[in-house]
Amino acid sequence: MPELPEVETTCRGIRPHVTGMQIEAAAFHAPKLRWPLEPAWLDQLQDQTINQVRRRGKYTLLECGQGGVLIHLGMSGKLRVLPTDTPLVKHDHVELVLSSGMSLRLNDPRRFGAFIWSDLALDQHPLLAKLGPEPLEGEFTADYALAQAQGRKMPIKAYLMHNPFVVGVGNIYATEALFRSRIHPLQPAQSLTLTQWQDLVEQIKQVLRAAIEAGGTTLKDFTNSAGKPGYFQQTLNVYGKAGQDCSVCQTPIKTLIIAQRASAFCPSCQRAPEHLTD
DNA sequence: ACTGGCTCCTGAGGGC
DNA sequence: TGCCCTCAGGAGCCAG
Numbered sequence: 001m002p003e004l005p006e007v008e009t010t011c012r013g014i015r016p017h018v019t020g021m022q023i024e025a026a027a028f029h030a031p032k033l034r035w036p037l038e039p040a041w042l043d044q045l046q047d048q049t050i051n052q053v054r055r056r057g058k059y060t061l062l063e064c065g066q067g068g069v070l071i072h073l074g075m076s077g078k079l080r081v082l083p084t085d086t087p088l089v090k091h092d093h094v095e096l097v098l099s100s101g102m103s104l105r106l107n108d109p110r111r112f113g114a115f116i117w118s119d120l121a122l123d124q125h126p127l128l129a130k131l132g133p134e135p136l137e138g139e140f141t142a143d144y145a146l147a148q149a150q151g152r153k154m155p156i157k158a159y160l161m162h163n164p165f166v167v168g169v170g171n172i173y174a175t176e177a178l179f180r181s182r183i184h185p186l187q188p189a190q191s192l193t194l195t196q197w198q199d200l201v202e203q204i205k206q207v208l209r210a211a212i213e214a215g216g217t218t219l220k221d222f223t224n225s226a227g228k229p230g231y232f233q234q235t236l237n238v239y240g241k242a243g244q245d246c247s248v249c250q251t252p253i254k255t256l257i258i259a260q261r262a263s264a265f266c267p268s269c270q271r272a273p274e275h276l277t278d
Numbered sequence: 279a280c281t282g283g284c285t286c287c288t289g290a291g292g293g294c
Numbered sequence: 295t296g297c298c299c300t301c302a303g304g305a306g307c308c309a310g
Contacts, residue, residue: 003304073304074305075304161304163304171303260303261303261304
């Protein structure tokens with residue numbers, strides 16, 4: 001599933017092939033992804049020049065002259081740049097034909113993703129306006145986190161995935177960062193000390209940076225349809241490892257469902273507050 | 279102001 | 295071999 005590192009890697013991959021190109025034609029091959037693909041957008045897209053490709057949280061943004069495109073990869077989305085005469089494959093829902101003879105295609109089997117044309121400057125768009133800071137930027141600090149978490153009783157695991165607090169930290173990296181910080185996923189967000197936040201914020205940054213580097217080593221060629229998974233999964237300590245032994249203390253990894261999502265943790269390394277112990 | 283629950287969708291995986 | 299059932303999972307949205 002694409003998380004921030006995968007989206008960043010995708011952004012870097014398509015950027016050289018897309019920046020400065022004109023959109024000669026656009027096509028939708030599905031009525032909707034997460035939201036409807038408005039046919040009226042096809043005319044808006046026509047003849048736009050893509051001035052810039054950038055990322056905000058897990059959104060990929062194509063900045064055009066006025067307005068632009070927001071793309072979210074959801075659970076299963078992939079963006080690829082291919083020669084325009086390459087046959088479409090199943091779940092190719094959106095195609096932008098570029099002036100270079102290449103096409104940008106969004107393929108998304110589960111259709112949890114999004115493709116939206118915005119007349120507004122992209123940062124003004126409602127989906128972006130309320131997003132929290134980027135986890136890898138200086139704005140995301142322990143002091144910021146401590147202040148924001150005041151009055152927040154929700155489990156820290158859920159809070160890390162709460163976009164108004166910080167963007168781009170999905171299930172995998174929230175799970176891994178909590179393990180590295182030895183913090184129990186059910187600990188209320190408001191109860192973390194400054195010391196815990198200092199550690200946790202640092203672990204989030206480290207785990208994301210490491211994943212971006214790993215992804216960057218495998219996804220070099222975005223003109224090639226053969227997308228490979230990143231190597232970062234080899235570095236995971238707890239995510240998807242329920243029942244296996246903790247790499248630090250050999251205690252079996254457990255799983256809890258928190259806010260409808262699987263949360264793996266080591267019951268020995270990540271000590272629970274008394275009343276939360278099962 | 280917060281929080282929990284619902285929802286979209288398909289492919290993967292287990293059981294038989 | 296193949297069919298059916300279950301379920302994961304990002305994040306906006308809404309009700310309580």
